[in-house]
Amino acid sequence: MAKSISVWMIVVFFAIIPARAADDHNPYAGDAKAAKAGQYEFRINCALCHGLGAHGGGRGPDLTRAQKKHAHSDAEMFQVISNGIPGTAMPANGTNGQGVGMTDEEIWQIITYIRSVEVKASAKAAGNATHGKELFNGDANCSLCHMVEGKGGRLGPELTEVGNSRTREAIIDSVRNPSRRLAWGLSESTKEFPQEYDTITVVTADGKQIKGVALNEDNFSVQIMDSSEQIHSLEKDKLRSFQKSRESMMPPYNADALSDKDLADIVAFLASVGEK
Amino acid sequence: MRAQGGSTATQPSGKPEQPRKSGASAPRPDANETKTAFSPRVAPGLKPNDIGMSQRGAEAPLFHEFLRLSVLRLAVSAVILVSCGVFSSPLRAQVTFERLLNAGKEPQNWLTYSGDYSGRRFSTLDQINTKNAHTVVAKWVYQTGATGKLETTPLVVDGILYATAQDDRAFALDARTGRPIWMYQHQLPGDIRPCCGHVNRGLAILGDKVFLGTLDAHVIALDSKTGNVVWDVVAADYQKGYSFTVAPLAVKDLVVLGVSGGEYGVRGFIDGYDAATGERKWRFYTVPGPGEPGHETWEGDSWKVGGAPAWNTGTYDAVTNQIFWPTGNPAPSNRGEGRAGDNLYSNTLLALNAQTGKMNWYFQFTKHDEHDWDATEIPVMIDVEKPDSGGKQLIAQANRNGFFYVIDRANGKLISANPYGKTTWSDTKDAYGRPVANKAASPTLEGHTVCPGALGTTNFMAPAFDQQTALFYVTARDQCDIFSTAPQPYEAGHAYYGSAYFPSEEAEPFRGFLKAIDPQTGEIKWKFEHTSPTWSGVLATAGGLVFTGDAEGNFIALDAAAGKPLWHFQMGGAVYAAPIAFAVDGKEYVAIAAGSAVYAFGLP
Numbered sequence: 001m002a003k004s005i006s007v008w009m010i011v012v013f014f015a016i017i018p019a020r021a022a023d024d025h026n027p028y029a030g031d032a033k034a035a036k037a038g039q040y041e042f043r044i045n046c047a048l049c050h051g052l053g054a055h056g057g058g059r060g061p062d063l064t065r066a067q068k069k070h071a072h073s074d075a076e077m078f079q080v081i082s083n084g085i086p087g088t089a090m091p092a093n094g095t096n097g098q099g100v101g102m103t104d105e106e107i108w109q110i111i112t113y114i115r116s117v118e119v120k121a122s123a124k125a126a127g128n129a130t131h132g133k134e135l136f137n138g139d140a141n142c143s144l145c146h147m148v149e150g151k152g153g154r155l156g157p158e159l160t161e162v163g164n165s166r167t168r169e170a171i172i173d174s175v176r177n178p179s180r181r182l183a184w185g186l187s188e189s190t191k192e193f194p195q196e197y198d199t200i201t202v203v204t205a206d207g208k209q210i211k212g213v214a215l216n217e218d219n220f221s222v223q224i225m226d227s228s229e230q231i232h233s234l235e236k237d238k239l240r241s242f243q244k245s246r247e248s249m250m251p252p253y254n255a256d257a258l259s260d261k262d263l264a265d266i267v268a269f270l271a272s273v274g275e276k
Numbered sequence: 277m278r279a280q281g282g283s284t285a286t287q288p289s290g291k292p293e294q295p296r297k298s299g300a301s302a303p304r305p306d307a308n309e310t311k312t313a314f315s316p317r318v319a320p321g322l323k324p325n326d327i328g329m330s331q332r333g334a335e336a337p338l339f340h341e342f343l344r345l346s347v348l349r350l351a352v353s354a355v356i357l358v359s360c361g362v363f364s365s366p367l368r369a370q371v372t373f374e375r376l377l378n379a380g381k382e383p384q385n386w387l388t389y390s391g392d393y394s395g396r397r398f399s400t401l402d403q404i405n406t407k408n409a410h411t412v413v414a415k416w417v418y419q420t421g422a423t424g425k426l427e428t429t430p431l432v433v434d435g436i437l438y439a440t441a442q443d444d445r446a447f448a449l450d451a452r453t454g455r456p457i458w459m460y461q462h463q464l465p466g467d468i469r470p471c472c473g474h475v476n477r478g479l480a481i482l483g484d485k486v487f488l489g490t491l492d493a494h495v496i497a498l499d500s501k502t503g504n505v506v507w508d509v510v511a512a513d514y515q516k517g518y519s520f521t522v523a524p525l526a527v528k529d530l531v532v533l534g535v536s537g538g539e540y541g542v543r544g545f546i547d548g549y550d551a552a553t554g555e556r557k558w559r560f561y562t563v564p565g566p567g568e569p570g571h572e573t574w575e576g577d578s579w580k581v582g583g584a585p586a587w588n589t590g591t592y593d594a595v596t597n598q599i600f601w602p603t604g605n606p607a608p609s610n611r612g613e614g615r616a617g618d619n620l621y622s623n624t625l626l627a628l629n630a631q632t633g634k635m636n637w638y639f640q641f642t643k644h645d646e647h648d649w650d651a652t653e654i655p656v657m658i659d660v661e662k663p664d665s666g667g668k669q670l671i672a673q674a675n676r677n678g679f680f681y682v683i684d685r686a687n688g689k690l691i692s693a694n695p696y697g698k699t700t701w702s703d704t705k706d707a708y709g710r711p712v713a714n715k716a717a718s719p720t721l722e723g724h725t726v727c728p729g730a731l732g733t734t735n736f737m738a739p740a741f742d743q744q745t746a747l748f749y750v751t752a753r754d755q756c757d758i759f760s761t762a763p764q765p766y767e768a769g770h771a772y773y774g775s776a777y778f779p780s781e782e783a784e785p786f787r788g789f790l791k792a793i794d795p796q797t798g799e800i801k802w803k804f805e806h807t808s809p810t811w812s813g814v815l816a817t818a819g820g821l822v823f824t825g826d827a828e829g830n831f832i833a834l835d836a837a838a839g840k841p842l843w844h845f846q847m848g849g850a851v852y853a854a855p856i857a858f859a860v861d862g863k864e865y866v867a868i869a870a871g872s873a874v875y876a877f878g879l880p
Binding site: 040043044047048101106219 | 760762770771773776778779806807826828829830832841
């Protein structure tokens with residue numbers, strides 16, 4: 001027993017020492033030159049999802065927000081960039097199969113850059129989250145197709161995390177113009193799952209029309225969910241017709257259907273859930 | 277034995293520092309899963325799990341396991357003897373240069389990366405054909421145990437299939453059953469610098485050896501019967517970004533291969549090694565040094581880190597004793613500032629004397645490239661009978677920059693260049709007919725859209741040329757990227773791009789095709805649109821079929837004349853490899869790697 005404890009102490013000792021030396025301290029904190037170098041590294045390695053100016057893209061959160069969900073300190077950011085965030089599209093450094101991994105130095109430069117562009121705005125989005133929740137589950141009909149924290153429909157994307165992973169602007173744009181960009185598919189090597197919410201309309205051999213959201217598709221088959229949440233697995237060569245459209249099944253919500261204020265409340269609700 | 281720099285002369289390392297052979301002593305990723313108590317008794321190159329042995333408790337009698345293994349090994353040996361000696365071809369221990377030259381005469385074998393020296397990836401086997409393709413079934417699957425992208429093209433010689441997997445694994449399988457005969461894994465250091473996955477595209481074979489280029493820039497000869505290391509030499513310093521992913525090409529008594537590292541500011545080269553000893557016989561630097569022709573096409577010292585890697589397999593013309601080897605992007609890949617000039621011999625087709633490595637002629641596809649458009653696509657040798665000229669020996673290449681080039685292989689003169697996908701970078705051609713880049717195509721700080729994107733209209737995926745239809749089949753992609761400058765200083769061993777690029781919404785969703793191009797006219801005779809772009813290569817066969825894979829895991833047979841899919845099989849993993857055809861016992865097989873496995877298909 002004593003032996004195993006001492007072995008563990010040695011293991012722990014060696015596990016901690018290098019980590020402290022390499023990962024704990026940002027050697028460039030506040031260094032404007034490092035921030036500039038970090039800006040270029042950011043453009044090469046991060047901008048695909050987080051946008052050129054770190055304001056967030058269609059895929060990744062706005063990193064200019066001072067409050068971040070997965071990392072607060074520089075050391076935590078270093079861990080997130082190095083190891084990725086399991087269960088999300090955020091990959092570990094150098095593992096997306098495309099491009100070269102960053103050195104520790106480059107990661108610190110990127111963190112220094114992100115710190116330099118952070119905006120110390122209020123963490124609370126403008127809007128009434130409580131009212132937003134009522135709308136989401138009620139009059140605005142969002143929950144017919146979208147699930148938040150286990151409640152709601154299945155046809156559209158699950159939205160529990162969306163307030164954290166997308167910018168406010170991206171969410172508003174997705175409500176006003178749902179077809180402008182369907183859930184973006186990443187380039188294949190970084191793509192988590194093929195689902196892009198294309199709308200599929202088919203006529204089967206016996207003349208039945210089915211319209212739904214693509215769950216998956218390949219050259220020869222398609223799996224779709226119709227508006228009553230039935231899943232259909234279909235072989236393309238057995239169909240009378242097959243049509244795929246980038247027009248979303250979600251109706252566009254213009255200002256008549258949903259006022260700016262009500263939409264702001266819904267966004268506030270999603271933000272409050274996403275930040276949990 | 278690591279060389280001190282990219283230019284250091286290579287020395288054969290008679291005794292590797294550590295045992296590199298897999299099996300009993302070499303570490304493997306799955307070593308913990310193997311009962312080490314059994315390992316010393318395992319035949320060299322085999323471990324218990326590989327030959328179908330289940331995990332057992334440590335109390336199992338060792339002699340019993342030993343007996344079991346010996347019996348199985350005998351069985352495997354018998355299979356080899358049977359497949360070599362009785363059913364297929366006469367027993368031939370050696371793959372001679374003569375056999376490589378005449379690869380077309382033994383269609384049961386697949387002797388080089390592209391099948392033969394021409395690069396056509398065409399098989400004269402026709403047992404599987406347009407009439408029976410719909411009946412094709414899976415014959416065996418071999419799980420490599422590797423993860424990531426499997427880009428390997430197998431070789432098949434007299435009933436044995438040789439292939440590679442990620443992290444420089446190499447293995448030999450019974451081509452009839454998929455059962456492993458030997459396995460090897462090179463011991464890689466932890467700080468290798470591959471740009472695009474821990475990939476390898478295959479082996480070359482000559483004599484009784486197979487040849488592997490590794491991610492830490494070694495060139496290794498393995499005994500083709502055992503997987504034992506015969507020689508292992510270091511070509512360059514991997515810590516400066518040099519690596520090999522290419523399938524080498526064996527020519528006469530040499531092993532020829534080109535280096536990777538265009539994303540690290542390497543100085544590219546193509547090497548020729550003595551197949552018997554590993555001694556380097558020649559090196560052609562793809563970026564000329566001071567005093568050499570072409571050096572003036574580089575600004576200042578930019579040539580020292582000029583890139584121009586040579587990471588895809590070339591072709592060989594025995595008549596003129598030339599190898600045709602294509603090169604990749606200048607470095608930094610997406611920023612031309614600091615390297616003013618044409619940047620020879622980046623993005624160039626080189627015609628080199630096979631014995632000396634001396635250049636006979638060159639043709640540069642994309643001058644002063646700023647979009648990462650490596651011209652490393654396979655240069656396919658095609659012969660065209662023209663009534664007026666009495667025939668012409670040509671090279672056809674579907675280039676990453678979106679143009680399909682046809683070149684006279686006698687002198688490198690351009691015959692034609694036609695777009696075969698969505699291109700916006702060139703509106704004009706020069707006096708020689710070469711597409712010229714628009715000024716506006718250069719990356720800017722704000723970023724702007726150029727087509728094709730950095731991944732190119734095609735990429736490493738091998739094309740095929742069908743001698744019967746006279747069509748050139750190539751995997752193509754329509755995708756545009758936003759190119760935005762992001763200057764980086766050169767630092768040895770660090771990424772050196774000089775720009776950021778990401779998919780532009782303008783071309784969403786990206787589109788992927790298999791296209792059939794008539795090389796005589798550049799006309800696209802048919803195209804098959806995939807659900808999404810694929811990284812699979814193409815095989816054409818005399819059965820009137822074209823085989824390819826898709827990003828969703830299907831292996832597909834299409835009618836070569838019309839592009840109609842006739843058969844498919846869902847393999848459960850994306851395809852990054854190219855298919856081959858071979859025969860054992862007089863029966864045709866088609867094989868391809870997908871996911872982390874190698875699959876073989878045949879008639880029921």
